[in-house]
Amino acid sequence: MKTSTQAEFKPNFRYLRLADEIENKIMEGVYKAGEKLSSIRKLHDQTGFSITTVYQAYIELEKRGVVEPREKSGYYVKPLLRQILTSPEMKKPLAVPRKVTIDSMAYSIVEAMSDPAMLQLGGTSVVPDLLPYKQLFRPVKTISNSNLKDIITKYENPAGNYQLRRQLAKRSLGYIQNSTVDEIVITNGCIEAVSLCLQAVANTGDTIVVESPTYPWFLQIIEDLNMFALEVATDPISGIELESLRKALEKNDVRACIFVPNFHNPLGYVMPESKKIELVNLLNNRNIPVIEDDIHGDLHFGKTRPVPLKAFDKKGLVLYCSSFSKTLSPGLRVGWAMPGVFLEKVKRFKLNSSIASPTMNQFIISEFLKNGHYDRHLRRLRTALKNQVRNMALAIARYFPKNTKITAPEGGLILWVQLDEKLDGVEIYEEARKRKIAIMPGFLCSGSKSYKNFIRISCGNPWSEEIEEGIITLAKIINGLL
Amino acid sequence: MKTSTQAEFKPNFRYLRLADEIENKIMEGVYKAGEKLSSIRKLHDQTGFSITTVYQAYIELEKRGVVEPREKSGYYVKPLLRQILTSPEMKKPLAVPRKVTIDSMAYSIVEAMSDPAMLQLGGTSVVPDLLPYKQLFRPVKTISNSNLKDIITKYENPAGNYQLRRQLAKRSLGYIQNSTVDEIVITNGCIEAVSLCLQAVANTGDTIVVESPTYPWFLQIIEDLNMFALEVATDPISGIELESLRKALEKNDVRACIFVPNFHNPLGYVMPESKKIELVNLLNNRNIPVIEDDIHGDLHFGKTRPVPLKAFDKKGLVLYCSSFSKTLSPGLRVGWAMPGVFLEKVKRFKLNSSIASPTMNQFIISEFLKNGHYDRHLRRLRTALKNQVRNMALAIARYFPKNTKITAPEGGLILWVQLDEKLDGVEIYEEARKRKIAIMPGFLCSGSKSYKNFIRISCGNPWSEEIEEGIITLAKIINGLL
Numbered sequence: 001m002k003t004s005t006q007a008e009f010k011p012n013f014r015y016l017r018l019a020d021e022i023e024n025k026i027m028e029g030v031y032k033a034g035e036k037l038s039s040i041r042k043l044h045d046q047t048g049f050s051i052t053t054v055y056q057a058y059i060e061l062e063k064r065g066v067v068e069p070r071e072k073s074g075y076y077v078k079p080l081l082r083q084i085l086t087s088p089e090m091k092k093p094l095a096v097p098r099k100v101t102i103d104s105m106a107y108s109i110v111e112a113m114s115d116p117a118m119l120q121l122g123g124t125s126v127v128p129d130l131l132p133y134k135q136l137f138r139p140v141k142t143i144s145n146s147n148l149k150d151i152i153t154k155y156e157n158p159a160g161n162y163q164l165r166r167q168l169a170k171r172s173l174g175y176i177q178n179s180t181v182d183e184i185v186i187t188n189g190c191i192e193a194v195s196l197c198l199q200a201v202a203n204t205g206d207t208i209v210v211e212s213p214t215y216p217w218f219l220q221i222i223e224d225l226n227m228f229a230l231e232v233a234t235d236p237i238s239g240i241e242l243e244s245l246r247k248a249l250e251k252n253d254v255r256a257c258i259f260v261p262n263f264h265n266p267l268g269y270v271m272p273e274s275k276k277i278e279l280v281n282l283l284n285n286r287n288i289p290v291i292e293d294d295i296h297g298d299l300h301f302g303k304t305r306p307v308p309l310k311a312f313d314k315k316g317l318v319l320y321c322s323s324f325s326k327t328l329s330p331g332l333r334v335g336w337a338m339p340g341v342f343l344e345k346v347k348r349f350k351l352n353s354s355i356a357s358p359t360m361n362q363f364i365i366s367e368f369l370k371n372g373h374y375d376r377h378l379r380r381l382r383t384a385l386k387n388q389v390r391n392m393a394l395a396i397a398r399y400f401p402k403n404t405k406i407t408a409p410e411g412g413l414i415l416w417v418q419l420d421e422k423l424d425g426v427e428i429y430e431e432a433r434k435r436k437i438a439i440m441p442g443f444l445c446s447g448s449k450s451y452k453n454f455i456r457i458s459c460g461n462p463w464s465e466e467i468e469e470g471i472i473t474l475a476k477i478i479n480g481l482l
Numbered sequence: 483m484k485t486s487t488q489a490e491f492k493p494n495f496r497y498l499r500l501a502d503e504i505e506n507k508i509m510e511g512v513y514k515a516g517e518k519l520s521s522i523r524k525l526h527d528q529t530g531f532s533i534t535t536v537y538q539a540y541i542e543l544e545k546r547g548v549v550e551p552r553e554k555s556g557y558y559v560k561p562l563l564r565q566i567l568t569s570p571e572m573k574k575p576l577a578v579p580r581k582v583t584i585d586s587m588a589y590s591i592v593e594a595m596s597d598p599a600m601l602q603l604g605g606t607s608v609v610p611d612l613l614p615y616k617q618l619f620r621p622v623k624t625i626s627n628s629n630l631k632d633i634i635t636k637y638e639n640p641a642g643n644y645q646l647r648r649q650l651a652k653r654s655l656g657y658i659q660n661s662t663v664d665e666i667v668i669t670n671g672c673i674e675a676v677s678l679c680l681q682a683v684a685n686t687g688d689t690i691v692v693e694s695p696t697y698p699w700f701l702q703i704i705e706d707l708n709m710f711a712l713e714v715a716t717d718p719i720s721g722i723e724l725e726s727l728r729k730a731l732e733k734n735d736v737r738a739c740i741f742v743p744n745f746h747n748p749l750g751y752v753m754p755e756s757k758k759i760e761l762v763n764l765l766n767n768r769n770i771p772v773i774e775d776d777i778h779g780d781l782h783f784g785k786t787r788p789v790p791l792k793a794f795d796k797k798g799l800v801l802y803c804s805s806f807s808k809t810l811s812p813g814l815r816v817g818w819a820m821p822g823v824f825l826e827k828v829k830r831f832k833l834n835s836s837i838a839s840p841t842m843n844q845f846i847i848s849e850f851l852k853n854g855h856y857d858r859h860l861r862r863l864r865t866a867l868k869n870q871v872r873n874m875a876l877a878i879a880r881y882f883p884k885n886t887k888i889t890a891p892e893g894g895l896i897l898w899v900q901l902d903e904k905l906d907g908v909e910i911y912e913e914a915r916k917r918k919i920a921i922m923p924g925f926l927c928s929g930s931k932s933y934k935n936f937i938r939i940s941c942g943n944p945w946s947e948e949i950e951e952g953i954i955t956l957a958k959i960i961n962g963l964l
Binding site: 107110114116123125126128133134136141143145148150151152153155156188192195199204217220221224226325330332333352353356357358359364 | 671
């Protein structure tokens with residue numbers, strides 16, 4: 001990854017540099033899972049760093065979920081996510097545009113996935129205690145009357161609050177070089193951004209390429225707009241298969257694509273940078289717009305934030321979409337789009353469909369960014385999610401049948417689990433629901449009803465005995481159905 | 483109007499009853515414009531009410547904008563809106579469904595109508611000082627941490643906050659008898675409600691009946707959804723012409739209607755109750771859904787709130803839409819739909835297009851309603867708007883050319899002004915814009931570009947010398963162009 005595109009700058013503490021160095025060596029395979037690391041004293045002798053610095057580095061690595069202490073024995077390397085289980089196999093979908101019809105079951109699954117009475121392994125929300133809701137709210141408590149008057153009694157600019165757009169333009173500097181305040185349109189969450197962008201680039205009857213599997217919501221938007229979804233094969237490590245995409249573009253009149261190149265939902269991969277460049281060039285050359293959902297982009301487990309496709313776009317054909325629903329607040333509904341050459345159309349659709357997003361919510365996020373709280377918060381959140389995802393994967397490896405396969409996400413909070421071919425994710429979903437556990441059956445991630453024997457497990461909750469119990473219950477259900 | 487449908491119950495003070503009685507007599511024409519009312523002492527002798535009561539009644543009538551005091555002479559009846567100028571003539575539009583194409587000018591007009599640097603006679607916002615922004619905000623300042631946590635860290639129910647829906651169901655009791663919490667879907671303002679409802683009842687290529695003239699936003703939504711608008715002739719006093727509608731329905735395959743029966747925008751009329759019943763029966767019999775925009779329904783100048791079409795719907799085919807953008811806050815973006823039998827479809831479109839509306843905003847409105855502030859606020863707001871509309875109409879009558887015609891709205895804040903046939907509203911708009919005055923040219927209210935010599939004037943601002951200057955400037959522009 002290019003350092004020029006690094007989004008985050010850490011303070012230059014020695015223990016952090018040491019921790020980075022050790023983590024890199026673990027990632028490169030220099031230290032293997034289960035291996036004991038040098039003792040503190042030995043590393044002190046070896047490196048010249050003080051005892052305190054070495055100790056702090058190990059504590060930091062423990063926080064990052066990379067090493068674990070064993071009593072009276074020292075620090076050991078934890079298994080890397082990638083080594084826990086093999087990756088799922090992806091289906092090669094038939095390259096035929098499909099009229100999507102999500103059955104009525106989808107709505108009841110969505111309800112289950114947001115039911116607080118259930119153990120949530122279904123919805124992709126982060127647990128409330130990991131979100132800085134009191135800090136977010138602080139500027140509201142001390143708001144001036146004149147500010148309040150503006151916020152309540154006026155329509156916001158249809159493109160969004162200027163201060164918030166300025167903060168967003170500043171933030172994206174690290175990874176989208178040409179972003180400007182004027183190209184940003186604030187939306188009610190990422191979904192509205194994607195929906196407005198899709199309306200801007202395509203019409204009824206048009207064919208839209210999506211990854212297979214894909215985020216179910218995209219299929220529902222495509223269905224609502226009476227378009228066709230064309231699913232293209234995806235590699236679980238590197239993302240959409242360019243050769244399959246090329247063929248699909250040759251055989252079909254494709255109007256646009258919707259891709260999630262960073263921490264794909266449900267696969268969790270980051271598309272390698274060289275592949276991103278190749279993908280954007282391929283689509284730029286054919287003048288095909290691509291809607292990029294980067295909602296999990298800030299939730300990287302590695303050191304640097306991956307760059308989006310948008311960074312390599314030469315023609316303004318990448319419509320970038322994101323939101324703060326996974327990182328700060330789902331309830332505030334603040335997302336945004338950077339729609340490239342489709343800016344005016346997206347602004348128009350936003351204006352016509354709801355005039356503008358509410359001002360208060362944009363003010364809250366804008367102040368949080370302005371006060372510099374976001375990066376600090378993200379560091380804490382990323383470490384928590386990394387641990388949650390790893391612990392969930394370990395538990396699945398431990399309790400599920402031996403032929404289970406699982407993704408190794410490099411960010412985000414989702415695991416994609418492949419089960420025995422005889423199994424049906426919907427049956428597992430229904431049995432789990434009876435026991436107050438919400439999961440997502442994999443078939444929702446495709447209009448072709450592939451992925452019957454897949455389930456999606458989300459890891460928004462801190463690891464707990466209750467979750468372990470939930471995984472054990474799921475394992476029992478699976479074994480019972482086999 | 484039936485008393486059973488009265489939405490507002492006033493305290494039973496004697497002076498108010500006396501004021502009501504006098505106002506009724508003025509409305510009925512018992513007292514004419516300019517006529518002197520009985521002196522306080524004489525009315526005291528005549529009615530047996532105390533001097534104080536009679537005095538309070540006259541003050542109340544003055545507040546309501548019905549009478550005016552003249553120094554050392556007593557109280558005089560002010561001219562009724564309906565008597566100021568004759569009503570505009572309506573065009574009989576060609577009964578052909580039209581592909582709407584609002585030109586790019588529309589966006590710049592919308593920008594001018596929300597530009598705070600201009601004298602706003604264009605946008606239909608109420609001036610900030612008439613909105614209770616501090617009172618709205620009070621519950622936010624004292625919010626509990628656990629409440630805050632829910633508001634910030636969770637997705638709201640896609641149908642909307644339960645407490646707010648409960649308040650809305652309670653409020654609509656007076657004028658929509660069968661409203662239930664479960665039929666309500668909270669939206670980002672009335673426009674989103676109308677847009678979601680239209681998507682629920684019609685598809686690309688379908689024909690939608692609208693009033694002529696109509697609210698420009700409806701035409702834009704119809705255009706965005708690639709539907710056709712069929713404009714039907716409207717009487718400026720009683721609303722859509724049923725005979726023209728019947729013919730239009732016979733000749734065309736009409737999929738749905740969008741109507742504003744209460745305080746029509748731009749015409750300001752209330753459709754009489756008997757006509758509402760006839761209209762709903764006509765559409766019910768043909769199974770044609772009607773989207774009803776009731777956004778100005780609470781802003782009646784008369785004593786009772788007019789009932790909506792929804793009250794007479796027997797088949798669940800009226801999709802009721804409204805919002806608090808004109809009465810409490812445009813910036814909070816809280817509206818709602820009661821979509822009858824289309825409920826599940828509207829909920830689905832809401833879910834898929836933005837998951838849910840933000841919780842914070844719904845909480846603010848819900849608390850305001852719960853604490854009983856809304857009716858008190860509305861009384862003050864209605865009186866202010868009534869005065870503003872009357873004063874604007876009087877000024878137009880005084881300064882504009884003699885052949886000007888003008889509507890006599892019974893609520894809301896809009897005047898529709900017909901000018902000499904030689905004039906072009908767009909030219910007036912452009913000249914006015916140069917002088918920092920925003921108005922809306924009438925051509926936007928029709929896809930057929932009728933109403934070339936019409937302009938819409940909105941009365942959201944309290945009467946002031948600045949506004950009078952603005953009207954004088956407009957009159958000069960008009961005389962210059964003649």
